[in-house]
Amino acid sequence: MSCTRRTVLVAATAGSALLLGACGSDPAPPTAAGTTGVAETGVQSAPKGGTAPAACGLISTDALAAILQRAQPEEKAVTVTTTERAVGAESSVCSVTWGGDRSTGREFQIDVFSADALPFVVETPQRSAIPGIGDEAYLGQEGNFYAQVGDWAVHVVNVQITDDVSTQILAAAAKGLGSS
Numbered sequence: 001m002s003c004t005r006r007t008v009l010v011a012a013t014a015g016s017a018l019l020l021g022a023c024g025s026d027p028a029p030p031t032a033a034g035t036t037g038v039a040e041t042g043v044q045s046a047p048k049g050g051t052a053p054a055a056c057g058l059i060s061t062d063a064l065a066a067i068l069q070r071a072q073p074e075e076k077a078v079t080v081t082t083t084e085r086a087v088g089a090e091s092s093v094c095s096v097t098w099g100g101d102r103s104t105g106r107e108f109q110i111d112v113f114s115a116d117a118l119p120f121v122v123e124t125p126q127r128s129a130i131p132g133i134g135d136e137a138y139l140g141q142e143g144n145f146y147a148q149v150g151d152w153a154v155h156v157v158n159v160q161i162t163d164d165v166s167t168q169i170l171a172a173a174a175k176g177l178g179s180s
Contacts, residue, residue, distance in 0.1 A: 053152060055094035055112045056084040058176030064169065068098055071165040075100025090114055110173055111155040118153045122146060130167060134174040139163065147174040 061080040069078040080098045087093060091113035098106050122140035130137040134147035134154075145156040145166045154173045159166040 051089045052086070052092045052112045052114070053177060053180035054084050054086075055092040055110045055154070055173075056082040057180065058094075058110065058112070058154065058173040059169065063172055064096060064098070067165060067168050067172070068161075069100075071161050072100065075102050077101060090117075106160075108156070108158040108160070108169075110169070111157070112177065113153055113155070115148045115151050115153045118146065118148055121153075121155070130170070133167070133171045134178065137170060137174065139167075145170040147171075147177070149174050149177040152177055 061082055064082075065078045065080045068080065069075065072078065078098060078100045080096060083095045083097075085093045085095070091111060093112075094110040096108050096110065122138070122144065127138040127140060130139060130145070130147075134149040137145070137147035139145055143158065143160070143163070143166065145163075147154050147170055154170065154177050156166055156170045156173060159169060
């Protein structure tokens with residue numbers, strides 16, 4: 001099923017709700033090809049793990065381009081642009097826009113949020129475990145990929161190529177989350 005616009009609402013530990021992101025919407029304009037935009041500064045208190053790591057900092061644009069190029073070999077010279085957006089201290093969102101010589105403007109999203117909110121995002125019956133990524137990782141409904149690493153979780157959404165490509169991006173992002 002193609003995602004035209006989807007939002008993920010998470011009940012945060014204090015009972016407030018925060019919008020993690022939406023797929024299929026227009027990303028903020030990039031600062032330059034292959035670079036990260038300036039993060040918007042956040043609000044209120046952070047979860048026990050502190051301020052959310054920058055989602056765009058988890059995996060380089062070169063590493064993303066390599067994964068996407070292997071998945072789409074007919075595309076020549078895949079380029080990737082990322083734009084970072086902080087959503088309070090509790091989460092950050094990385095909008096990824098990519099393309100090659102055959103098509104441009106494709107996009108997906110990488111989100112980082114407190115692992116405390118993870119049970120509210122995808123309930124256990126909706127999960128399929130993905131072994132070997134982070135502390136735990138799984139595929140939720142409609143092509144949403146999640147991994148927990150310590151106090152933080154990463155969410156990869158709307159890659160729309162194959163589950164294997166989404167899993168590779170999730171693994172790279174979870175590794176970056178473990179290093180942050």
